[in-house]
Amino acid sequence: MxxxxxxxxxxxxxxxxxxxxxxxxxxxxxxxxxxxxxxxxxxxxxxxxxxxxxxxxxxxxxxxxxxxxxxxxxxxxxxxxxxxxxxxxxxxxxxxxxxxxxxxxxxxxxxxxxxxxxxxxxxxxxxxxxxxxxxxxxxxxxxxxxxxxxxxxxxxxxxxxxxxxxxxxxxxxxxxxxxxxxxxxxxxxxxMGAVRRDAIALWEKRRLEKFPHLERHLTLWDAISDLPAISAGGGVEERRYTKAPLTAYQAALRGSSDLLFDHQATPLPQVHLDLIKHVAEGQTWREIPQELLPERFAKIRRTDGTNLFARPDRNRPSYTIITQFGNVTTGAYTHPNQDRAFTAREGARIQSFPDDFRFIGNLTSKYRQIGNAVxxxxxxxxxxxxxxxxxxxxxxxxxxxxxxxxxxxxxxxxxxxxxxxxxx
Ligand SMILES: C[S@@+](CC[C@H](N)C(=O)[O-])C[C@H]1O[C@@H](n2cnc3c(N)ncnc32)[C@H](O)[C@@H]1O
Incomplete structure (x- = not known):
């Protein structure tokens, strides 16, 4: 710094x-x-x-x-x-x-x-x-x-x-x-890249033909694939990395930091853990059997384009991280292949904070600070x-x-x- x-x-x-x-x-x-x-x-x-x-x-x-x-x-x-x-x-x-x-x-x-x-x-x-x-x-x-x-x-x-x-x-x-x-x-x-999933191929073709000087949008996996697996409610405030960075983005954010901070995931109630098991990578609440969903979901039309309970696709950019990104019911905050919400550090990576940027406070406050940031x-x-x-x-x-x-x-x-x- x-x-x-x-x-x-x-x-x-x-x-x-x-x-x-x-x-x-x-x-x-x-x-x-x-x-x-x-x-x-x-x-x-x-x-x-x-x-x-x-x-x-x-x-x-x-x-x-x-x-x-x-x-x-x-x-x-x-x-x-x-x-x-x-x-x-x-x-x-x-x-x-x-x-x-x-x-x-x-x-x-x-x-x-x-x-x-x-x-x-x-x-x-x-x-x-x-x-x-x-x-x-x-x-x-x-x-x-x-x-x-x-x-x-x-x-x-x-x-x-x-x-x-x-x-x-x-x-x-x-x-x-x-x-x-x-x-x-x-x-x-x-x-450059698509926002809508159904336009990805179109945008990529356009980029390669007309804007080869622009790079493709970075993906969620570009940001977090080097971080160790943990479970919901797990992780510690400070630990060593377990592997070398896998992408240029990861290397840039690590900088000279040799410690991994805030790789901690908020605990999830058992009912939410049970529900996210029905949602595979790239899917949303719509895959959860209707009878298992909380009552408020009965009012949401199945065609609504909401990202509730979504498990994002690792090959696309993340959806917006907001203050509540520890709550998997409210958005696309479930890890692509682990049954938990993003950790605070994963949120910070998605927001492009350097790894040596430290967040102070309890975990809920860290999520709020990260989700609020530019x-x-x-x-x-x-x-x-x-x-x-x-x-x-x-x-x-x-x-x-x-x-x-x-x-x-x-x-x-x-x-x-x-x-x-x-x-x-
Ligand atoms: C969207 S966040 C700003 C994020 C910040 N620009 C960043 O990049 O990290 C808005 C901030 O306004 C603060 N805030 C809201 N009302 C306020 C007030 N009346 N006085 C001072 N701060 C306030 C909140 O605590 C919150 O941290």
Whole structure:
């Protein structure tokens, strides 16, 4: 781990374990301050970013002045951060439970308040794509308006982590603002592949014919195949590796670490252990005999494309890792050939955290911190693109005149799940 210290001065709000901080640090930025009200996430951030101060407090309690004083900066070059927005997760985009009044969905206002106080030249805000199209795009428009009224030119994009070398089909919204008229040059994708299972062959043909300079999406197995077998509830916090890395990705994340940390799996109740035995690799809850399924499954149509109880295919990227990835009932979190959920370290590998990045807290907290994070590799690609953009010329951006149409197009593309790589 190299020390930060000299690069552009960064404050990370809602810093969690520090996935975003880690990517910016790797790209040479001087991340000097994090803030989060989760005490264990703060301890993780402090452990892995010893040069940074971490404020374990509620964002509502601090002013820009406080942040400057704590960071030791005279001014801030870049504000980064991902305010939680649980109500707008993509799963909930049609759900009536997503409410604009939910205080958890108002945290972006705190982010904007502190951008207004500190007036960094740039900011990068990460969030779930659903925020953009909630209430037919009104919510996203309001967020953009707020930043524009502070004098920032806004750009946004929904990025797929797998396109940047992360072995995960995680889509996230990135909003970048600049207040001196500079244009953000988005990072070029480095990898290519299908999101939908039925389009894999089509995308691979397209890649080989038209984009041979792009690598194929990394797979779950590229990320975790070197890790020792353990059982549900098993594993230890610290042990030695049992074999050499099997892929370049594994070797890169191991770096110089000779110890394997957090390869621990959450215990599963017997009833879930019995149920996942019915699900083979690449299958989901639909293979479980109806009479054995918990009652709530009776309401789910068998044709619904949910990943509940899914056991992912090792030859594809992982599905999105969320805070609950220790709970096999809620997503594709069962190991491909072992009857258990992913371990915390497997989750960290899927998120592209280096193996020497330590998570502090109990196992549930570690799962939460890992699932919440921006994949450091994606954050790093954004940070590198920002470095290029910083030295670019100022130019007036031609923004979408009809924001709602733009949002509708983005939603339609995400819902098609990139069936055809036509946009490229
Ligand atoms: C999506 S996570 C951020 C993850 C982080 N960017 C990373 O890459 O690891 C959002 C974080 O916001 C924190 N949070 C939520 N409400 C907060 C508040 N009112 N004040 C401070 N932190 C808050 C949560 O504890 C959580 O760690």
């Amino acid at each position: 190299t020390a930060s210290g000299t690069g552009p001065r960064v404050i990370d709000l809602f810093s969690g374990a520090g996935g975003l901080s880690e990517g910016f640090r790797q790209a040479g930025y001087n991340v000097r301050l994090g803030l989060d009200f989760d005490a264990e996430a703060c301890r993780t951030h402090a452990f892995n970013h010893p040069d940074a101060t971490i404020l374990n407090t509620d964002v509502h309690e601090v002013s820009g002045k406080d942040l400057l004083a704590e960071s030791g900066f005279g001014e801030v070059d870049v504000m980064i951060g991902g305010p939680s927005c649980q109500g707008f997760s993509t799963q909930g985009r049609r759900g009536s439970w997503a409410s604009e009044d939910d205080p958890r969905n108002m945290l972006y206002r705190q982010y904007a308040r502190l951008v207004g106080d500190l007036r960094p030249e740039w900011f990068v805000m990460e969030n779930v794509p659903g925020l953009l199209w909630f209430n037919k795009g009104e919510f996203g428009r309001r967020i953009f308006d707020q930043f524009e009224s502070l004098g920032y030119q806004i750009q946004h994009k929904i990025v797929l982590a797998a396109d940047f070398g992360v072995p995960q089909l995680r889509r996230r919204l990135m909003i970048v603002g600049n207040r001196v008229g500079k244009v953000f040059q988005w990072p070029e994708q480095t990898h 994949p450091p590799l994606l954050a790093r690609r954004m940070a590198e693109a920002l470095t290029v953009s910083m030295s670019g010329e100022s130019a007036e951006l031609v923004l979408d005149l009809d924001f709602r149409n733009a949002v509708a197009r983005e939603q339609a593309a995400a819902e098609r799940d990139d069936l055809l790589p036509a946009a490229m």
